[in-house]
Amino acid sequence: MARTPVTSTDVERITHERREETTDLVAVEEPLQIILEHGEDHARCETPLAMTMRTPGHDVDLVTGFLYGEGVISGPEDLVRIRHCAQSETPDNVVRAVLRDHVVVPSRLLERNLTVTSACGVCGDRTLDALSKEGCFPVVVEEGSLDPDAIRRALTSLEGSQAFFRHTGGTHSAALFDRHGALLLHREDVGRHNALDKLVGAWLQSPQTTSDAFVVVSSRASFELVQKTVRAGFVMLVAIGAASSLAVETAKRFDLTLVGFARESRFNVYARSERIAFEDLTHDFIKVEAG
Structure with a gap:
């Protein structure tokens, strides 16, 4: 039976007036082992790839998004299937991804067996040069084609969509608009990287056209999140929190519009602000672009 993403626990609530025993809801965090089945028909191999701490749910999306972000697959067509391992002692926490025989797994992934935390998710091992060689750039859109009010609407929508966070205060969100x-x-997880991998995995399996879609994350904009957004080809990444220096550098290199400290009344633009039609502002936004 699949685990729920939220559970209750006993707590002692302390205030300046009293101490009481009660219950509280917390986000579930459990390990997920990812196993790859790969190779040509006459020489199939099974390789433990990674162990990540995640919130149960949308595991297929998580694995699909991670494999895509790492350049293992070009899309769902490179996968035969992704399933939980029923024969495992913990079937809900072990997933086997079966690759088609033509898919070559990068040696850098086969030479390591990752154990990571929810703070990192399944942190990738991609390089900027690798992204460049694959021609990973956001889709081309006209200057001034993005409505800044769309960011405000997206933030309002995201706030109302974070069901797990609303109950626990312990999850990150990644959403596509x-x-x-x-x-x-929209996807939620205890790990910000996992949330984005789940989102990308869901997008890859969705028939929706998203040629000029943008991503909003409830966390800061780290290098890894920019990297995953670039790989997916989205035009803009909007973060509730700050952007790191390498995130800004990467966004500029790959022509990604990067927004940080996003609020309904203001945001900072760190890269490619010309895509945003500031002359059409209908709210009191403040734009600050990093040099």
Whole structure:
């Protein structure tokens, strides 16, 4: 039986007036082992790839998004299937991804067996040069084609969509919006990287057209999140928190519009601000672009 993403626990609540025993809801955090089945028909191999701490749910999306972000697959067509291992002692926490025989797994992944935390998710091992060689750049959109009010609408929509966070205060969100700020997809997880991998995995399996869609994350904008957004080809990454120096550098290199400290009344643009139509502002936004 699949685990739920939220559970209750006993707590002692302390205030300046009293101490009481009660219950509270917390986000579930459990390990997920990812096993790859790969190779040509006459020489199939099974390789433990990684162990990550995640919130149960949308595990297929998580694994699909991670494999795509690492350049293992070009899309769902490179996968035969992804399933939980029923024969495992913990079937809900072991997933086997079966690759088609033409898919070559990068040696850098086969030479390591990752054990990571929810703070990192399944942190990738991609390089900027690798992204460049694969031609990973956001789709081309006209200057001034992105409505800044779409960011405001997206933030409002995201706030109302974070069911797990609303109950626990312990999850991150990643959401995909169209150019008008309408919600297309949303995923939550205790790890910010996992949330984005789940989102990308869901997007890869979705028939929706997202040629100029943008991503909003409830966390800071780290290098890894920019990297995953670039790989997916989205035009803009909007973060509630700050952007790191390498995130800004990477966004500029790969022509990704990067927004940080996003609020309904203001945001900072760190890269490619010309895509945003500031002359059409209908709210009191403040734009600050990093040099």
